[in-house]
Amino acid sequence: MAQTHPVAAPLTDAALIAAWQDGDEQAAAELVRRHARPLARFLAGAGAPEAELDDLVQETFIRAFRAVGRFRGQCQFRTWLLTIGGNVLKDAGRRWARQRVVPLDEGLRSPHGDPHELAVAEEVEGRLAAGLARLPRMQREVFLLRAQQGLDYEEIAAALGTSAGAARVHYHHAVKRLKEYVQ
Amino acid sequence: MNDHDVQDERLEAQARRLGARAAERLDVERTAAAVVRRLREQPAATAVWWARPAWLRIAAAVALLLGGDVVYRGVRVAGPATAVAGWEGFNRLSSDQLRALIQSLDEPLLVVPEEGLASSQEAGLEDLSAGQLRELLSSLEG
Numbered sequence: 367m368a369q370t371h372p373v374a375a376p377l378t379d380a381a382l383i384a385a386w387q388d389g390d391e392q393a394a395a396e397l398v399r400r401h402a403r404p405l406a407r408f409l410a411g412a413g414a415p416e417a418e419l420d421d422l423v424q425e426t427f428i429r430a431f432r433a434v435g436r437f438r439g440q441c442q443f444r445t446w447l448l449t450i451g452g453n454v455l456k457d458a459g460r461r462w463a464r465q466r467v468v469p470l471d472e473g474l475r476s477p478h479g480d481p482h483e484l485a486v487a488e489e490v491e492g493r494l495a496a497g498l499a500r501l502p503r504m505q506r507e508v509f510l511l512r513a514q515q516g517l518d519y520e521e522i523a524a525a526l527g528t529s530a531g532a533a534r535v536h537y538h539h540a541v542k543r544l545k546e547y548v549q
Numbered sequence: 550m551n552d553h554d555v556q557d558e559r560l561e562a563q564a565r566r567l568g569a570r571a572a573e574r575l576d577v578e579r580t581a582a583a584v585v586r587r588l589r590e591q592p593a594a595t596a597v598w599w600a601r602p603a604w605l606r607i608a609a610a611v612a613l614l615l616g617g618d619v620v621y622r623g624v625r626v627a628g629p630a631t632a633v634a635g636w637e638g639f640n641r642l643s644s645d646q647l648r649a650l651i652q653s654l655d656e657p658l659l660v661v662p663e664e665g666l667a668s669s670q671e672a673g674l675e676d677l678s679a680g681q682l683r684e685l686l687s688s689l690e691g
Contacts (some may be wrong), residue, residue, distance in 0.1 A: 392584055394588060399578070402577045406568065409579065411564070416574070419575060420575060424587065428639065431584075512560040513560070513564035514565055541560060545557075549556060
């Protein structure tokens with residue numbers, strides 16, 4: 367009979383954070399591997415140009431690791447990270463406005479996959495992104511945290527420092543306005 | 550399921566896909582290596598959480614509404630206590646003053662009372678109680 371070896375459970379975010387605070391750089395790298403893509407999706411959904419995504423993701427993690435001593439576990443690490451990402455994007459937006467930087471047109475990227483499907487997907491995505499850009503920041507972030515990241519209102523409220531009821535109100539308004547815009 | 554729900558579901562499905570292709574193109578290993586390198590090379594900067602623009606904007610609006618009294622309480626108190634002074638200011642504001650404060654902020658804002666959500670009945674600021682207005686202000690922080 368073949369012997370089974372116990373599989374080590376993956377470290378929790380809390381354990382990785384503690385390891386990073388003890389100076390373990392690989393723990394920080396693992397947290398980046400674990401959360402970089404959801405963060406990139408959130409930032410892209412909130413209006414970040416793809417050409418800037420890598421820089422914005424890096425900057426978000428840098429700020430998060432610098433401030434991790436103030437993270438009290440009021441929400442998941444990822445949710446906390448996403449809210450920091452929102453601040454990083456806001457700061458970057460101000461900087462781009464000052465420098466009058468025009469991000470590369472999304473259409474200039476080299477496409478992958480079926481061109482027709484890509485065009486349709488990009489059109490839908492573009493309309494939604496444009497609608498999101500018109501929303502107040504709080505509505506936009508609550509909508510993305512809820513609809514894109516699948517978080518519940520309690521979690522969103524804890525991350526954004528508001529109540530679940532207020533988060534629900536913001537979500538409701540975001541959906542209403544997006545439907546008007548997208549459809 | 551009515552048309553309203555179908556539209557909501559379609560929108561949420563679109564939202565779940567939003568940014569997915571861009572995120573897939575991110576080179577996570579390269580990003581992780583860059584973050585670790587920057588953490589090693591760059592000294593930490595001190596973050597000043599209470600100096601965030603939204604708080605300053607709200608504090609300024611409260612000060613304008615309440616005049617010298619809140620200016621004294623909000624400006625003379627240094628550091629994190631500024632935020633506390635802001636909340637004390639909120640508690641001292643009437644419902645009309647709270648509405649004026651919310652309307653003075655530059656972000657467009659529509660509100661519905663929480664109990665009205667099921668019927669999707671929309672309401673304006675004038676329909677909210679002082680407590681709900683304070684809650685809404687707290688949600689604007691950051």
